[in-house]
Amino acid sequence: MLKIAVMVSGGGTNLQALIDAQNNGVLSSGRVIHVISSCEDAYALARAKNAGIPSTVAKNESEIISVLETVKPDMIILAGYMKILTKEFLDRVKVPIVNIHPSLIPSFCGKGFYGLKVHEAVLKSGVKVTGATVHFVNEIPDGGEIIAQKAIDILPNDTPEVLQRRVMENCEWVILPRAVETVCRKIEPKIFPHPQKYAGRGIITGMSPSGGKVLAYFIMGRSVSSKARIFERSGDNLIIKLTRDDKNFDPSLILYSPLRIIGGNIIITNGDQTDTIYDSLKNGGTFEEALRTREYEPDAPHYTPRISAIMTPSGHKQSILKRAGKYFYEYEYTPGKGRFIHTYDHDVMPGGVLPSFEGEPREVNIPDDMNHFAESLWRELGEDYRVALYVRYYDGEKYRDKLYNTQTA
Ligand code: GAR
16 A cells, blocks of 8 residues: 655645545555645645644745655645645655646646636637646646546636636546556556566465464466366365366366365465365374475476465465475564465466476565455456455454455356
8 A cells, every 4th residue: 555645735625535535445555644735724734634644734845855754655646736846856756746737738737827827728718628637747847747637618607716616526536536546556566576477376475564464365277177266265264166067177286275274273275285284284293294295286297386385373384396396485474574476487488388486485565454455466466367366364263354256156
């Protein structure tokens, strides 16, 4: 979840649109964490206070910089900010800055075009449409790359005030929250370091910033039978089912329990080694002992790795059994961090062979917001190959979970 600072000068209706969008889910990848106002009597400050968002009045750029150094936003939004920022300021601020402007750029913009003045000029010129633009800020006033625009017709009874209100309601408050969500999704750190089309199966284990334990398991598929699978909850465990009759596959590689619980431990794997680990623990054995009796899958020519994890009350372990060897990794829980392992490394497939995951499970960030974590992971898996995803956040026995299937039962 990205941290957003909003800069305002007046009424703050665009700030309000962002706050409302957070509450109704239109803006879910970022949160307004601070409001900076250029005037102490801006009504925007009351809106921030009502929403429980801290604010500061900062009248010059050096005051603004010191606020930004403290709150460290990932992104800044100018929502009715009436001053032009200097090149020195823009050079110092390393995060994207987005502005909303009440006209269709490149018309009626730049120095001198702000607030009501824009609408006066629009009416005077006799143009038949106007609107609003969301754009990135650069050293040219209203000159940065355009992110979104929306137009409306000018009506015979429009006065500058009426037109301003109509542009706000119909254009600004609509496109600003959506554009901010789009930018957040683009700049948010990704679970996969490089865009990857086909990762196979994947496991994430770790901890949320506030200390809850977190796990995720997904399957992607290319073949018809692989794509016909769905996850289903079975008590506190997870099972995989087929949505169609199919005899052309080895059921042990496709239908298994990806998640089983024994004592205070959760086992997550991409195959029937879940049961091998379960039985071993039941008989006093260990995660490692169980997996040493197993090897990679017999699906030549890929020889898909078997990936497994166990979450115990005091730490989490991951393992990968592949042709190159059997590997085990052990981690302590670190708030806000997880480890991510998946079966295939990248989608270049010389001779059609899928390359096995290389190296240590990667460190990934885990947020407190389960829905956001699950949604972003599901989105990153991409529409072509994702099949199912299961995410669980838990604290002792209590848990919340989220399940996605592309197929219906
Ligand atoms: C809005 O129309 C915004 O687009 C405009 O000022 C108004 C502020 O309203 N911004 C500019 O003119 C920037 N050049 P608000 O304070 O109610 O959001």
